[in-house]
Amino acid sequence: MRITVLGAGAWGTALARMLACRGHDVTLWDYFPATLEAIARTGQNERYLPGIELPTGLRLEPDAGRAVDGAELVVVASVSRAFRTVTQCLERFTGVVVTVTKGIEYETGLTMSGVLRETAPRARVVALSGPSLALEVARGVPTAVVAAGKDAEATRQVQMLFHGPTFRVYSSSDLLGVELGGALKNVFAIGAGVCDGLGFGDNSKAALVTRAIAEMRRLGVACGARAETFSGLSGIGDLMVTCFSKLSRNRQFGERLGRGESVDQILATMTAVAEGYPTARSAHALARRLEVETPIIDQVYAMLYEGKDVRQTVQDLLSRESKPED
Incomplete structure (x- = not known):
């Protein structure tokens, strides 16, 4: 061919x-x-x-x-x-x-x-x-x-x-669901990298990834995708490898952010694009448009585009009101 x-x-x-x-x-x-x-x-x-x-x-x-x-x-x-x-x-x-x-x-x-x-x-x-x-x-x-x-x-x-x-x-x-899973996981991988950069352990990253699955599914369904798609390869599968692999550019981006580098420093020295950076902005705007609750996306967006301190970001996520697990 x-x-x-x-x-x-x-x-x-x-x-x-x-x-x-x-x-x-x-x-x-x-x-x-x-x-x-x-x-x-x-x-x-x-x-x-x-x-x-x-x-x-x-x-x-x-x-x-x-x-x-x-x-x-x-x-x-x-x-x-x-x-x-x-x-x-x-x-x-x-x-x-x-x-x-x-x-x-x-x-x-x-x-x-x-x-x-x-x-x-x-x-x-x-x-x-x-x-x-x-x-x-x-x-x-x-x-x-x-x-x-x-x-x-x-x-x-x-x-x-x-x-x-x-x-x-x-x-x-489910074309839309597969694409949304592939796009959104990059945003969450930046958050996972921040956990690594701050020196947090596996408990912290596992919690973030698990809540990311729920958030990805919630936003995806609001866009018209099928919920079960996010339990597949383009959802959980891609999320896991991008959040945990040392080869993941998005995880690397977050790790450097967690270690204290600025967004501008990271962007100027990365050899390849970390798609989570532009996608955080797009996903944040999409969630606001659809009125979907996306606390992790919101905090990653704040770190990348509003200069929010990474430790304050983690504190704000941890101090959210207790709720049932969805």
Whole structure:
């Protein structure tokens, strides 16, 4: 199959590598031509996947129009803040578009599939999400994810395309729920990282993650998703790996915040985007719009955008009125 991957970050590169190694004709595009030039020169994406050799048959194309031309399936792996701009090249595309970007557009409250309904109106959209650290996938570590879409045929096609010996793909018809789980978990992972940075123990993080599940489900259902989706791979599964893994950029972001670094310092020195940072702003606005109680999201937002002291944030969460567990 002729496949184009838009975005040569860690996740886009890992998926392009996996598909190319299975014999597909894969083209990789990135917004920054220098990224593709470095890959061509070294045979690796040293910034995002150091030590991982890329197949020689992987084609690199700096022009988005040419990259998409002739593709039967497109994988969009750009950062969320650039997603709408990047996908403008799909206006006339009629094949399947797979979004692997986890985020919520601030201005509209749309998930990435919602953005694609506007930028790629003729495409059939499927989201691929779940606990899938890019470096582990590139190394062939056994991984399970979920493909979700409203078009059953397209969803099945994506499931079969990506499914392999070390990459198990389940399916779901709850596109919105799968996307929201993948986006919101990044916000909670920043909070989990703050716990690490402050030197708290496993009790603290387990409590935060458990309450995050309830909060994720509450907001997701208010948006129209199914409650049970958040008990699956794109909900609890992705939340666990992002909150606990040392490889998680969002957890790292929170840990540095908990150790006393400022948001500006962290943003200036991170080698890759922590999607929880923009998503905290989007999720906070979405929850206010829907009048949903989201205490963890609110406190992470306050730390990131209002300069709230991290220890005061924890104190405010702990001092909330006792209530039944939901």
